[in-house]
Amino acid sequence: MSRLPIRPSKRDLPTSSSSSSENGQDFAPAQKKIRKDPEPVKPHAAATIIGGRRNPVAATRAPICKLADFQSLCVLKQSIASTAAKGGNVKQTAAPTCPKTGGVGGPKRQAWDLKGKFSDMEGKVRNYQTKVKATNQENEALKETMVQSQSRVVEMEKTLARQKSQISEYEAELQALSGVRDELEMVSSDKSTLEKELSNLESKHKVMETVRDSQEIELQTLKKTLARLQVTVRDQEEEVCSLKDTVVQQKDELHAGEMDRRRLHNDIQELKGNIRVFCRVRPLVEGGLSKHIQLAASDNKTITLAKTEESHTGKTADTQKNYNFNFDRVFGPQSLQQEVFEEISLLVQSALDGYNVCCFAYGQTGSGKTYTMEGDECDESRGVIPRAVKQIFRAAEKLGAKGWEFTFTASFVEIYNETLQDLLYSGKARKGLEIRKSTNNEVTITNLTYERVCNEDQVLGLIMLANRNRSTAQTAQNDRSSRSHSVFQLDIEGVNVGRDVKCKSTLCLVDLAGSERMLKSQSQGERFKEMTAINGSLSNLGIVITALANKESHVPYRNSKLTYLLQGCLGGNSKTLMFVNIAPEPDSFGETLNSLRFASKVNDCVIGTANANRK
Ligand SMILES: Nc1ncnc2c1ncn2[C@@H]1O[C@H](COP(=O)(O)OP(=O)(O)OP(=O)(O)O)[C@@H](O)[C@H]1O
Numbered sequence: 001m002s003r004l005p006i007r008p009s010k011r012d013l014p015t016s017s018s019s020s021s022e023n024g025q026d027f028a029p030a031q032k033k034i035r036k037d038p039e040p041v042k043p044h045a046a047a048t049i050i051g052g053r054r055n056p057v058a059a060t061r062a063p064i065c066k067l068a069d070f071q072s073l074c075v076l077k078q079s080i081a082s083t084a085a086k087g088g089n090v091k092q093t094a095a096p097t098c099p100k101t102g103g104v105g106g107p108k109r110q111a112w113d114l115k116g117k118f119s120d121m122e123g124k125v126r127n128y129q130t131k132v133k134a135t136n137q138e139n140e141a142l143k144e145t146m147v148q149s150q151s152r153v154v155e156m157e158k159t160l161a162r163q164k165s166q167i168s169e170y171e172a173e174l175q176a177l178s179g180v181r182d183e184l185e186m187v188s189s190d191k192s193t194l195e196k197e198l199s200n201l202e203s204k205h206k207v208m209e210t211v212r213d214s215q216e217i218e219l220q221t222l223k224k225t226l227a228r229l230q231v232t233v234r235d236q237e238e239e240v241c242s243l244k245d246t247v248v249q250q251k252d253e254l255h256a257g258e259m260d261r262r263r264l265h266n267d268i269q270e271l272k273g274n275i276r277v278f279c280r281v282r283p284l285v286e287g288g289l290s291k292h293i294q295l296a297a298s299d300n301k302t303i304t305l306a307k308t309e310e311s312h313t314g315k316t317a318d319t320q321k322n323y324n325f326n327f328d329r330v331f332g333p334q335s336l337q338q339e340v341f342e343e344i345s346l347l348v349q350s351a352l353d354g355y356n357v358c359c360f361a362y363g364q365t366g367s368g369k370t371y372t373m374e375g376d377e378c379d380e381s382r383g384v385i386p387r388a389v390k391q392i393f394r395a396a397e398k399l400g401a402k403g404w405e406f407t408f409t410a411s412f413v414e415i416y417n418e419t420l421q422d423l424l425y426s427g428k429a430r431k432g433l434e435i436r437k438s439t440n441n442e443v444t445i446t447n448l449t450y451e452r453v454c455n456e457d458q459v460l461g462l463i464m465l466a467n468r469n470r471s472t473a474q475t476a477q478n479d480r481s482s483r484s485h486s487v488f489q490l491d492i493e494g495v496n497v498g499r500d501v502k503c504k505s506t507l508c509l510v511d512l513a514g515s516e517r518m519l520k521s522q523s524q525g526e527r528f529k530e531m532t533a534i535n536g537s538l539s540n541l542g543i544v545i546t547a548l549a550n551k552e553s554h555v556p557y558r559n560s561k562l563t564y565l566l567q568g569c570l571g572g573n574s575k576t577l578m579f580v581n582i583a584p585e586p587d588s589f590g591e592t593l594n595s596l597r598f599a600s601k602v603n604d605c606v607i608g609t610a611n612a613n614r615k
Pocket residue numbers: 281282283333363364365366367368369370371372481482483513514581
């Protein structure tokens with residue numbers, strides 16, 4: 001019976017843990033206490049500290065932990081290590097309680113020695129109870145330590161959190177500082193650039209200083225030169241003043257000279273006669289000159305028309321009848337336009353000096369009137385009108401230097417069948433063109449275009465316009481230009497403000513209608529009307545000139561439009577030049593003789609002295 005309770009406990013031993021192999025029921029409470037003890041110690045914390053492995057975060061953060069934190073960590077480590085060591089002792093002390101030893105160092109009791117065995121067991125129990133008590137005490141101590149450690153751990157974690165937040169603050173600060181560093185780098189690079197610039201500027205400054213020094217030296221030299229020049233300028237100013245006086249004096253003299261020139265020029269013109277007649281012979285179409293026209297080799301003022309008259313009976317020899325004419329000048333068929341104009345240019349000058357000048361071409365159709373007055377387009381063939389215009393504007397420019405200012409007004413009128421046509425107007429024939437005489441004896445035409453002109457080209461443009469308008473009328477009426485008078489007038493007004501002198505004159509250039517006479521029986525209708533008008537105006541021209549020459553009290557200017565219009569240019573206060581153009585063909589003999597007779601009559605006239613229109 002006594003063996004029965006022991007055996008089962010022996011058989012249980014291999015399956016029990018080493019601490020409960022002897023008496024599982026008795027030792028169970030102690031074993032339970034041992035198992036519960038380690039619980040307060042968190043495996044994580046123990047592993048972290050006992051294992052000695054360092055958390056990588058903690059390791060990396062260690063350098064920035066405060067020294068106090070580090071020290072408290074060390075204390076915690078030591079206490080846990082000592083606790084672990086004590087725990088190990090518990091295991092070591094528990095090891096001798098292995099039931100296989102059978103008692104406390106004594107020999108194995110006999111099976112029957114139950115009392116002995118019991119006392120052994122009691123001894124063992126007491127022993128174990130003592131150990132358990134000690135272990136419990138240790139456990140309590142450990143628990144306390146664990147609680148302390150846990151509170152420390154909590155503190156440490158707080159500290160850690162604080163430090164983490166501090167670290168993140170530092171990191172943010174660091175980041176901000178890195179921005180500052182970048183800025184600093186930029187600033188330093190700017191600084192180095194500025195330093196380079198500064199050094200460049202410094203070197204430039206040095207160069208400038210050198211330049212300034214040399215310029216200062218130059219300035220000094222220039223100041224000296226300036227001072228010298230100022231003295232010279234003062235001298236020269238004095239000289240200029242005296243020269244100005246001289247200039248004023250010379251201007252006075254010049255003006256007096258100009259007035260003298262005008263007077264002398266006029267004297268010469270008057271000596272030449274205030275009405276002059278030039279004869280111009282047109283060359284034959286095939287060249288040369290026909291036999292019936294003879295020009296004296298000795299002078300250029302005579303022309304002879306020779307006519308051979310056959311004997312009526314045939315018994316006597318043929319007789320030759322010569323008609324001699326003297327004029328102011330006779331131009332042969334070879335005479336150039338330039339030569340012809342030279343003789344007239346003095347009269348053109350008179351127009352600028354304030355005298356009315358009239359130049360007209362008389363002759364039968366085709367005798368060269370238009371060629372003489374207008375000429376052809378090429379330069380050498382230009383006639384009296386374009387050359388006169390050129391001379392007027394050039395002379396006006398020269399007189400400008402002597403204080404004269406001129407204004408020019410041009411008009412171009414045609415007299416056809418005793419009616420006036422405005423050649424500067426391209427529209428439908430203008431009506432209401434009437435000749436009017438003002439109280440101061442100025443002749444004007446109502447509704448006529450008076451164009452202000454400033455230069456030669458403008459006048460030439462107007463002449464071309466007049467020719468276009470004339471040829472338009474010509475296509476409507478064949479040969480009209482030969483049957484009309486064209487009158488170009490240039491009104492000249494001059495003023496010399498400095499001298500308070502004014503002058504006013506008109507240059508009148510006229511291309512007359514063909515002067516040939518037609519037998520009344522041959523002229524019919526329009527042609528008869530034309531011929532009557534032409535003959536009337538031309539014969540009236542002769543009458544007016546004769547009346548002027550005879551100093552008659554009444555001069556019938558109003559008998560024709562032509563003489564009425566030319567009144568101002570033909571009267572006593574003008575210089576008149578007449579061209580008599582003759583055709584060299586033998587069959588024009590009769591007309592040539594008539595023309596020369598008319599011209600001769602005019603040439604014999606002595607018109608009174610012209611007065612300049614001056615104020
Ligand atoms: N001195 C000259 N030298 C060369 N050719 C001339 C000369 N005179 C006139 N002629 C020419 O003779 C022709 C007739 O001349 P122009 O037309 O001038 O005559 P006109 O008298 O004006 O005639 P009309 O009364 O019909 O107008 C023209 O071809 C012209 O070029």
